[in-house]
Amino acid sequence: MNAPARHELYVLEEGEKPVEITDDTKIPNAATIKVVKQDHTLANMVRGELLRMNNVLFAGYKVPHPLHPYFLIKLQTDGSETPVKVLSQACTKLIGDLSSLEQKFQREFSFKDARVDGPAGDDPYGTGAGGQAWAAGRDYLDF
Amino acid sequence: MEPSVQVRDLKRDRVNFVLENVDLSFANSLRRVMMAEIPTVAIDIVEVEMNTTVLPDEFIVHRLGMIPLNSMNCDEALRYNRDCTCSVSCRYCAIQLVLRVSCNDNETLHVTSDHLEVVAQTSYDDEGEVGDELSKRSEEFGHPVGKGNPNHQPVLICKIRKGQELRVKCTAKKGIAKEHAKWSACSAVSFEYDPYNKLRHTSHWFEVDERAEWPLSDNAKEEEPPRENEGFDYNAVPKRFYFEVETVGSVSPQEVVLKGLRELQAKLANLILAVQSTSDMPSIEGADVPAQMAMQPPGPAWGAPVATSPNNPYASPSGGQTGAWGGGSDQWSGRGSGTSPSSNTGWNSTSPSWDSGSGAWGGASSWNI
Known part of the structure; x- marks a missing residue:
């Protein structure tokens, strides 16, 4: 059995560097960043955010081979910022969006929680069970 | 515009919400991460002691692997078996279950998930580092979903007749669906935008009448129908996303x-940390990266361990600027290696994320069921 461990697809190996930055030798203010052990989930989101930034001239990503767990993100800026800095800014912006969304979700859920406890709702098998798991016991938010 | 969300419906096993003012790529990443990267517990190793069933x-x-087990707060309540210091498995990184059923009656006996019993594990020598995982568990953690609930229909494992027996020992471990779909917390995540297809992201094939043959979804009520002979707005981007997340009950x-x-x-x-620790070398302008950018994630909420500077594995001084590309001359020579279709090698630059639309199951290994 020489199959590689399945978690090698998403867990960094001992001492493995998560990114490699290569500055472009021919295009000014451009870099290619190789991000290891990540996939479209991260890449597409970051690329989308980069394209919304005003000082980005080009941003694109590719997963060169579906069986190799890394992606390359290539970006060029207009020179006001380095590509690496712009990438960090994009990620910071996304984190901000995500955490504000998280708060909004928590607020919405706290409004709706009352209804889950009530008679409404089918159980996972559509048998209209009286609840136990999430209604009665401790919720994940309690921890 | 700030992203916003409106939860339309919340039931025990599903939530329906509308996400607004976000990018298509953002919404898609949320969908992908919910499908494939929420840790849960599932039976991973089974020792069959006796099987005289058909x-x-x-x-x-x-x-057995497919049976949903209660995985509430799995992030903190169990550690990954691969990260544990024990030699095989211990109470910090695994849940032991047994199934012992034999039929002695003339009627067919249904072996179901309710017959699975969690074995209480006491401490023993060969276990991993002591942690607080056990205190983070709810009582039902690791038990088959719905066990003990009379209104809940259990999962059928097999049917046995008189004289047949099934005795197995199972080890349930923590994992994510990227590795195997049995760890998926979701049975379905539906994701819709632009119910009227105003953006022309899809083309509807039809025999005679497009409208009659492509009935509108319920989400169409939330949006304005296009006017007659309305021109195509080529600058429009999707803004509202209709999600329905359906779980298997484990979370x-x-x-x-x-x-x-x-x-x-x-x-x-x-990614921010890694990029900064790589670019913090003097050779690059990144040295003046503001300190506030080194986002220290708050508290234990961050599932994946985030590298911090003292023992930062990324901060090796050798740098990542050169190398790897063999001189950086022709970076793209490795493009389109062999079998992959051309769509995998092209840059996904301006067009919306078609290729990633196919979802979290992209890697072939996800299907090793």
């Missing part, structure tokens, strides 16, 4: 959504 061992083992839908958002933040924070 189903072969492999068949039963596969079915509540609230937890799936919130953990998904956390997981994405952890990914981004790790």
